[in-house]
Amino acid sequence: MSELSSFFREMTGAVVLGVNPPVHDFTFFDLWAKPLGLLFLLDYLRKRGNRVFLADCIFEGRTGDLSFGRNTVRKTEIPKPAWLAAIPRRYHRFGLGEEDFRRLLESCPVPDYILVTSMMTYWYGGVFSCIDTLRQVFPGVPVILGGVYARLCPDHAKRSGADMIQTEPLDLEFSLPATDLYRGLRYGVLATTFGCPFRCEYCASRLLEPSYRRRNPGLVLEDAARQLSGGEVRDLAFYDDALLAGKERHFYPLLEALNERHPGTRFHSPNGLHVREIDDECAEMLKKRGFETLRLSFESSDPEMQRRGSDKTSDEEYVAALASLRKAGFSGGQLETYILAGVPGQSVESVERSIRFVLEHGGNPKIAEFSPVPGTPSFRRAAELLPGLTDEPLLSNKTVYSSYLAGNMSPPELQALKDLAKGQREGRSKKPKFAKRTAYYP
Numbered sequence: 001m002s003e004l005s006s007f008f009r010e011m012t013g014a015v016v017l018g019v020n021p022p023v024h025d026f027t028f029f030d031l032w033a034k035p036l037g038l039l040f041l042l043d044y045l046r047k048r049g050n051r052v053f054l055a056d057c058i059f060e061g062r063t064g065d066l067s068f069g070r071n072t073v074r075k076t077e078i079p080k081p082a083w084l085a086a087i088p089r090r091y092h093r094f095g096l097g098e099e100d101f102r103r104l105l106e107s108c109p110v111p112d113y114i115l116v117t118s119m120m121t122y123w124y125g126g127v128f129s130c131i132d133t134l135r136q137v138f139p140g141v142p143v144i145l146g147g148v149y150a151r152l153c154p155d156h157a158k159r160s161g162a163d164m165i166q167t168e169p170l171d172l173e174f175s176l177p178a179t180d181l182y183r184g185l186r187y188g189v190l191a192t193t194f195g196c197p198f199r200c201e202y203c204a205s206r207l208l209e210p211s212y213r214r215r216n217p218g219l220v221l222e223d224a225a226r227q228l229s230g231g232e233v234r235d236l237a238f239y240d241d242a243l244l245a246g247k248e249r250h251f252y253p254l255l256e257a258l259n260e261r262h263p264g265t266r267f268h269s270p271n272g273l274h275v276r277e278i279d280d281e282c283a284e285m286l287k288k289r290g291f292e293t294l295r296l297s298f299e300s301s302d303p304e305m306q307r308r309g310s311d312k313t314s315d316e317e318y319v320a321a322l323a324s325l326r327k328a329g330f331s332g333g334q335l336e337t338y339i340l341a342g343v344p345g346q347s348v349e350s351v352e353r354s355i356r357f358v359l360e361h362g363g364n365p366k367i368a369e370f371s372p373v374p375g376t377p378s379f380r381r382a383a384e385l386l387p388g389l390t391d392e393p394l395l396s397n398k399t400v401y402s403s404y405l406a407g408n409m410s411p412p413e414l415q416a417l418k419d420l421a422k423g424q425r426e427g428r429s430k431k432p433k434f435a436k437r438t439a440y441y442p
């Protein structure tokens with residue numbers, strides 16, 4: 001089954017358990033990530049007379065506090081999957097361990113339905129392990145798998161053991177995400193729009209959200225009030241792909257209202273902001289109304305890479321945006337700038353030039369390692385270099401795809417690029433040594 005809208009529309013009087021699985025990966029960091037789609041669906045279902053519960057393996061596996069409400073998350077070393085066995089790095093389960101997850105489930109009422117969400121395609125190991133545990137604790141209860149992995153890899157997801165897989169966007173009237181199901185969450189998450197008006201060659205936004213839509217402003221403010229009115233939450237992360245598109249009519253009035261109703265709230269944009277939209281007025285608005293951390297979507301100073309990124313910014317626009325942000329009072333350290341690395345056809349020298357360009361103009365470069373996303377033009381080019389990608393999502397892991405598996409750059413080259421970017425963040429200026437490339441294949 002793929003189109004589950006009617007199934008959910010008709011569901012009533014049921015006990016529904018939503019589950020966010022653990023993550024199996026080399027690295028994981030809490031960038032204000034919450035399973036927003038699952039939370040919208042749980043709220044929808046409870047409004048239709050169902051009782052809903054949430055078991056979030058990442059949140060429940062938190063071990064300590066980080067800045068701006070984020071948490072460190074428990075990690076347990078696990079054996080690497082066979083496909084990644086040759087990678088000389090440790091592999092972990094992030095979030096609740098299996099025994100603690102089992103105990104958490106046993107404290108929940110026996111559900112009539114279980115909804116499991118998923119994120120990165122190469123995190124499916126955590127999803128499969130989670131469904132396995134659910135089967136043991138709640139035998140016979142139907143499991144429905146949704147989320148990004150299920151949408152992008154529907155055939156592979158059939159191996160998960162789920163009874164139903166949601167492979168199409170849900171056509172339901174969502175209003176507010178059920179963030180109140182969390183106890184002790186120290187930050188809020190907010191979407192003011194869904195989808196993105198651009199079409200970058202390496203991004204799946206258009207596949208996951210075919211249309212770009214603005215959310216009802218009243219609902220956005222109600223959503224924020226629900227999360228912020230208790231007084232314990234001081235940080236709010238925006239989930240929009242294109243937060244500043246059409247900003248004068250949608251985002252500015254919302255930001256002003258949020259700042260007036262919830263003074264002292266610190267705002268964050270973990271998804272990159274579109275540089276072209278940032279002028280003096282915009283920078284001043286962001287600063288005055290409480291933005292604390294920014295991520296700028298620059299991605300590359302290479303014209304060919306800029307074309308593949310929808311030509312959404314130019315070198316000149318980036319320099320102008322930095323000047324506006326500095327003038328408004330943001331420090332260099334706050335101006336984190338995404339630089340893409342490892343895209344098929346992108347040279348190491350091109351990444352190096354982009355980093356140097358950002359550093360020269362006072363920005364704070366942050367390398368974003370490319371991961372091939374099924375269904376995108378970049379995935380097709382990536383699969384030409386590494387044909388196994390089409391059948392095995394583990395090979396698209398961003399930590400190892402370009403440096404270890406595809407041979408786009410060697411691990412020392414990637415490290416040198418990171419050092420180049422990081423050196424400036426730490427106030428050092430050192431010339432990196434780019435090691436001779438030695439292709440590495442498992």
Ligand code: SF4
Pocket residue numbers: 196197198199200203204205206241242309310312
């Ligand atoms: S602008 Fe960002 S979200 Fe939109 S298509 Fe490009 S990479 Fe994806």
